[in-house]
Amino acid sequence: MTESKSAVTPPVGQALNDIVKRVSETRFTLRSDDFAEARTAHSALTAELNDYVLPRINRSRTPFLIAVGGSTGAGKSTLVNSLVGRNVSPAGVRRPTTGNPVVIFNPADAKFFESEHYLPDLPRSTDPQSSMPGVVLIADENIEPGTAILDCPDIDSISETNRALSHRVLLSADLWLFVTTANRYADAAPWALLKTAAARSTSVAIVLDRVPPEANREVRHHLSSLLSEAGLANSPIFSVAELELEDGLLPHAAIYPIRSWISQVGTEGTSLERIRNRTLTGAIAALPARVSELADFAETQEQAHITLAGSLEKSFRSAQSGLAEVFSDGRVLHGEVNARWQDFVGTGQLFRGLEPTMARMRDRISAAVTGKHDAATPLHVAILRSAAVSLREQAIDVVDEVNAEWRNTAAGAALIEDQPELRTVGAGLEDAVKTAVSTWSDEVNALVRDIGQGKKSKARILSFGVAGVCAVVEYAAFWDPQRAHDAGQSTRQGAGVALNLAETIFGADEAAGLIASIRQRFLDAAVGIVADCRTPFDNALRLSAVPARQAGALRASGERLEVAL
Structure with a gap:
């Protein structure tokens, strides 16, 4: 399968490469008031560029990535195992169950998931039970070639690392299969991410798990209303009733509509490319605002460094000029x-x-x-x-x-x-x-x-x-x-x-x-x-030096992309 290049024109590609360069050069060395927020924004933008955008504009072929995400205990891993047809991702009562992202793909696509292409900074493992942090890679012939399923860590995990990793993995995917339950679908944590998906035009399907039959209609109606308000009115909703598991898997009939829909998306080139291009185009269109936000953070860093250097200079200049009087x-x-x-x-x-x-x-x-x-x-x-x-x-x-x-x-x-x-x-x-x-x-x-x-x-x-x-x-x-x-x-x-x-x-x-x-x-x-x-203070400022005019360079790169779009 060859990926269409229509989503990215040459000017857009050049602007994107400039953004990547500017973002990679940006440093947050001073712990200003917004330091933690700045580092989070920088890390998230860097990850999305490297994990999602660049592979799709610089490579002729990438698998269609379907990320299965959701809250703790929503049944993500059970759904993934049921879709694959065997237990490939840990599922159970222990929380959080999924600490590492588990990627299930056809052996023909193994090369893409090598470290230099996907989540490059994370170690690789083939053991789903491994306690070591990293990406778990599972090759399975039952997955359609050109398609991969990602079982993400819980979006509301008690582990901050897991939450950040879940967000990152979701943003690396072409399509989100978002799992929630009948009694938790209105929780704040899922909707914060779903609004992110809407803002970047990410294609989303909702799996409503463990739905009592008598509540199915009412819950689906309310969920549809919430999706419309969030800008996701076209997102399909799949309901899975609360059923006894068979060898740890959902019955075939319960997940057939989801499996059939995924298979249809993966095999119909037009549908797949439409979803892929829609998500990629939306993600790129959202970049100028995110780069502008990062530039604001970078400007705060510059001003913080200038303030510290200025007060240092003023104090020592005053002290030295006052020595003549003393x-x-x-x-x-x-x-x-x-x-x-x-x-x-x-x-x-x-x-x-x-x-x-x-x-x-x-x-x-x-x-x-x-x-x-x-x-x-x-x-x-x-x-x-x-x-x-x-x-x-x-x-x-x-x-x-x-x-x-x-x-x-x-x-x-x-x-x-x-x-x-x-x-x-x-x-x-x-x-x-x-x-x-x-x-x-x-x-x-x-x-x-x-x-x-x-x-x-x-x-x-x-x-x-x-x-x-x-x-x-x-x-x-x-x-x-x-x-x-x-x-x-x-x-x-x-x-x-x-x-x-x-x-x-x-x-x-x-x-x-x-x-x-x-x-x-x-x-x-x-x-x-x-x-x-003064030397220790000068050394401290030198070691925490902020690259000159990084805020301006970021803004210029974001504006260049906006013009190209």
Whole structure:
């Protein structure tokens, strides 16, 4: 039997191939609010394209697939076994009975059901009792060549995996033989799928199982009314009375109308092709809307990624731009640093309003570095400790801020939940800060010593002592009158004295240049430390990156198919 190609024109085929490509490239990497729904839609569309559409537009011959589906306990497997004439699919009281789809086909069609053609990602088995997930393949001479019957898992199974697989198998078929019972035909689960069938013009026949004779007419009438409302008015209804089974099978007379109808459909080329083309055409016509829905989900992913990246950039840009203020507005000089500074310069004369001469100040500092009273080292240590604490706080604050921002979104909260390294600063922060501050201190020392090689400043530096001079310029480096709007009086006075001392030692211009240089060196180190705290977040975004413009590409492919249709 050769399949008609009339259902798919070349432009439609090209548009379909483009859709397949775009859908395969679509990624849902962020757990946004609609993540589960998006993944389900993507999985279902991918499966339908690969399991149903592509085989029928790219292959010259595919079997006519009849899917037998329905609710738990409706009698699907018993019906399948009865149609085949022997027990090929498990049937019984255990629920769910059918966990794997069972495919019964003529041996002549075996090649189509090889893994590269049908449900390619599922393992194959020939044992209906197998507990391993996969497709059960049963070759049977009693099945007409070119026709196959699929016993689907329960559509309302307690197993979510079974429900998803049932939906997928149904959408891979050309015709649905939907089994329900007299007391369950109005349940919500079957009608949700039957409406899907109507939306994609899938041909459906209804088997009303276990119908009491006295209720047959009334039930059929009501069911016909429901089918009409669902857009399935032309679907045939077959009633099967509640009968004793014969060796596990329904009596021949009970299923003869169904078997005869299936045989007629399978052997009459015109009828078969009409059903096949109707289902295929309907499925293709429904694709633009489904691709558009997937594009909406993809756009949500793009926006979620943009939001996370934007809040990350904003937080770290703000943190890094704020470092200049943090390390020049005098806050590093508060507390212990000011106490050590007052000890260093002598608070008695300084804060009684007397202006000590530079000579007297020099004598005091000189005495400190010659061992009479070493105040330079405690001051130096206090400055480095305070600078390290402030730097550490800035790193922790920006990580906490990004955490708070990301936790306000479903996607960000999921990333933080999955990656503990995003929750706090890295374990290496402490060592990195110590190394950066120590390196900066060494650079200050080297700069002072280098300047001390010149004749102009050498004598003064030797007079004050290198350690004392380093402490003075380090103190001055963390003060900028342009930024220190809220500094206390003692900090302002102390910074003024430090600047005067530096100018006395180096000259006004060289002191200003030196202080600006060592301040910038510290800021550069601080920026590097804070930037390193961003790395885990950047890695998280990189690993969850959403393909660029995937939503637009999906929409364009769907519109192209709509035009081709």
